Amino acid sequence: MSATVDKRRLILDAAVRVFARQGFHTCRVSDIADEAGVAYGLVYHYFPSKETILDTLFLERWNLMLATIEDARAADLAPREKLQRIASFIVESYRHDPDVMKVIVVEVTRAANTFGRTHVERIMQAYEGIARIVEQAQATGVFRRDVDALFAAQAFYGLVEQVLTQWIFSAGEVSAEEFERIKLAIVEMICVGLDG
Amino acid sequence: MSATVDKRRLILDAAVRVFARQGFHTCRVSDIADEAGVAYGLVYHYFPSKETILDTLFLERWNLMLATIEDARAADLAPREKLQRIASFIVESYRHDPDVMKVIVVEVTRAANTFGRTHVERIMQAYEGIARIVEQAQATGVFRRDVDALFAAQAFYGLVEQVLTQWIFSAGEVSAEEFERIKLAIVEMICVGLDG
Amino acid sequence: MSATVDKRRLILDAAVRVFARQGFHTCRVSDIADEAGVAYGLVYHYFPSKETILDTLFLERWNLMLATIEDARAADLAPREKLQRIASFIVESYRHDPDVMKVIVVEVTRAANTFGRTHVERIMQAYEGIARIVEQAQATGVFRRDVDALFAAQAFYGLVEQVLTQWIFSAGEVSAEEFERIKLAIVEMICVGLDG
Amino acid sequence: MSATVDKRRLILDAAVRVFARQGFHTCRVSDIADEAGVAYGLVYHYFPSKETILDTLFLERWNLMLATIEDARAADLAPREKLQRIASFIVESYRHDPDVMKVIVVEVTRAANTFGRTHVERIMQAYEGIARIVEQAQATGVFRRDVDALFAAQAFYGLVEQVLTQWIFSAGEVSAEEFERIKLAIVEMICVGLDG
DNA sequence: CATGAATGAGACTTCATTCAT
DNA sequence: TATGAATGAAGTCTCATTCAT
Structure with missing residues (x-):
């Protein structure tokens, strides 16, 4: 809550970019610094190890994911809308900061x-949260x-992650329309399937 | 094709186990040896680098995968049966040698x-092969x-890989029934979806 | 001479404990702080370097030692009594604050x-002071x-230091009787020797 | 058992010189290499850590010391001769390779x-071995x-170590006569003491 | 006085790879 | 083929010290 920059945040954000660009194992702590x-040593002032940085990065975002899943589950929405919220959250997460999602995946x-x-x-826990949504939808028919239900949840998550993976590996930018289209397609696919 | 062991194969098989156990970046060439x-100098007699071993391992298996996909595509089968063949191949691959699939994934x-x-x-290429199956099935209605079609292919592959991932990180053994059940469930899920 | 604690002294005393426990090279300045x-920046407010702390600690005590030796030498006592004073001083130093002596040794x-x-x-200077006592005792027969004389002084000091070393590395407490007994034994040994 | 140099020995001998010159904590492994x-990495080929080198160095020599003490104890000699052997061994050890003894002390x-x-x-164990010699000499009067007896042993050892320490700290060379003189003086001192 | 964030040189150790045997 | 000694670049992490507040 001061005018000066939060160096810890600075390091975390830099780490995301570096991990995304070079990979966790391939980058050096000095690359992050x-x-x-910032100076090399400052990284170790805030984090006990390189791994802890990845750790922190993952938890920050994954906790948001878990919260989103729980919110969706508890919301007064049609099951499909619930899955839509989750898919949208993940896609938007990627859209907003592709590096973070790349690192996580x-x-x-x-x-x-x-x-x-x-x-x-x-x-x-994420799978289980989604599974509970499925269970509830099954209960109401x-x-x-x-x-x-757990298998369904994994199918759903696997599908979403595969989409991210695709984006990660393809060099090109993804258009706004593409993002919107895929958000819907994911849920459509998991709900309706390929059969006509 | 001699009475003595094929050291190259020995090294490759050992590498699979080591990569699966410790991870590629975390293991040492001497761990593989x-x-x-064998003496670790011998590893370099057969492979120019540590990376080439992973390379070789991946290609051996992935080429089988590509062949399977192409066979399935060209076969005179219902689209669903084609996807079933592929799903079965991957599941059986894991069943037969979980370490190889773990390393690949x-x-x-x-x-x-x-x-x-x-x-x-x-x-x-794998996605594209699967996509062609989907396209053909779409053409015939x-x-x-x-x-x-490519999205569908990725959805399918993502689902399968997620199943493997689940097995990979769950400590327990998977039963024969489970293998069979999942094989069918995968295709059922991708074709029919969650909606009743 | 104020109501507040003397931080400099606080640091010095803490350093003794830390040096004794972890060793000079193995401990960090922050361990002392x-x-x-106190904050470890404060250590540098009072001492220009880690080494200076050890320096100070040593000199504080060693100057007392030199003073004791000189006092003993100048005192109107039998040579044996003079050596006894010195041995007693060192033993008492250890008894009173084993850590300081451990660090010095x-x-x-x-x-x-x-x-x-x-x-x-x-x-x-300590050896020389003791040597002078020996010389004087030799002069008077x-x-x-x-x-x-210098060799004798070193024999005497080496003996005393060895006793301290023994205490330093033996885990157990030393009893009051033991302290008294050893004080006398040291001088007895150096004066009379082992021959019957 | 070959014409080529024993690199392990080479490293050990180099380490002695470096430890003696710069001190264990102050020197770098690269200094030893x-x-x-030899190349840096070779040090780690033979020793798992810098500390192990010091370890090895110490044990090599100290085991000789223990053997000497035991030999002396078991020998058919007057007690004084036994102590003389030990003192001579230590002094000769220093004479032959001052660096090793410096490092140990x-x-x-x-x-x-x-x-x-x-x-x-x-x-x-060394003190105890010497103590046993003293005990036997006490038993025979x-x-x-x-x-x-243990105190006597420590007095003896402390005296000898102090002599080494003196040599270590004094820059100058020690003459052959000095070595011989001190060898005798040590035992004379411990047996007869300072009293006339 | 007091704090602890910031710096960065330098230490130890690892390990892929080469090479003489 | 087979061995493992030898190489040395590179990485992580430590920590004495400085400095802004």
């Missing part, structure tokens, strides 16, 4: 080997009952 | 920056025409 | 290369004349 | 804080019985 325009999943089990659990 | 039971498919770059094209 | 309960007296260099002369 | 004329004792308790124990 350079990108942030590319580096965190990969790091789940080394990362504490904590992250796996937290990731599962809106969704088919012969599908495992 | 140790796992294979975790280290290659998502390695956007360093390694993945090299293989983006080849990975895209079996699948809805208002879905982008 | 933490132990003293471990970090200064034996630090031949880096730190010690600075104080070699002052350390030698109380001590044997066929022993080099 | 440079002194040995200066760095190991100091490191006893950080070093595993193992070294403290091993150091104690050659040495006075009113002195604690």
